[in-house]
Amino acid sequence: MPVCGAHGPPRIMKRSDMHEFKLEHFRRDHPGESFPEFQHLTEAECAALTSEVIKRFRLSELRMPSQLVPALWDSARVLEGVDAEETSFSVIRALTAAGAMPTDRVCINWLRDWDTIDRFRLADLDRFFEDIWYPSSDDLEVIAETLDWILLIDHEGVVCLALP
Numbered sequence: 286m287p288v289c290g291a292h293g294p295p296r297i298m299k300r301s302d303m304h305e306f307k308l309e310h311f312r313r314d315h316p317g318e319s320f321p322e323f324q325h326l327t328e329a330e331c332a333a334l335t336s337e338v339i340k341r342f343r344l345s346e347l348r349m350p351s352q353l354v355p356a357l358w359d360s361a362r363v364l365e366g367v368d369a370e371e372t373s374f375s376v377i378r379a380l381t382a383a384g385a386m387p388t389d390r391v392c393i394n395w396l397r398d399w400d401t402i403d404r405f406r407l408a409d410l411d412r413f414f415e416d417i418w419y420p421s422s423d424d425l426e427v428i429a430e431t432l433d434w435i436l437l438i439d440h441e442g443v444v445c446l447a448l449p
Contacts, residue, residue, distance in 0.1 A: 321409035361445035370442035
């Protein structure tokens, strides 16, 4: 049985490399389609979101952003029977089944230091999940715009939910 807190550190990739190869793969796999709209958060926006998550999830004892990912994984619960590697995986269905209210927009944290965060429409993340999350390399924190939940997805497809 998977355990949320038993995961090693996320694999770290350079932001520009990560997005560039995903954009290239998307163009190859979806000729004529545009990659879903997303916005890179600025350094100040990343810091503000990190601070808000720490407050909302009552993690004020953390001294560094890099401590946030392990703390969230430790407090999260595994969504049994949900595997992000399955072709039928749906972020929205996983959230709904877990009793979390889907939001229009989400932020995706890519790296352990919370300095590489993108904002997507949840519907786009759900529809193009296989083009956005890569098994074996990506550990994601999908953060509700309301900060009511964070969906954690590790590189092995384990899906957990953290609530404030």
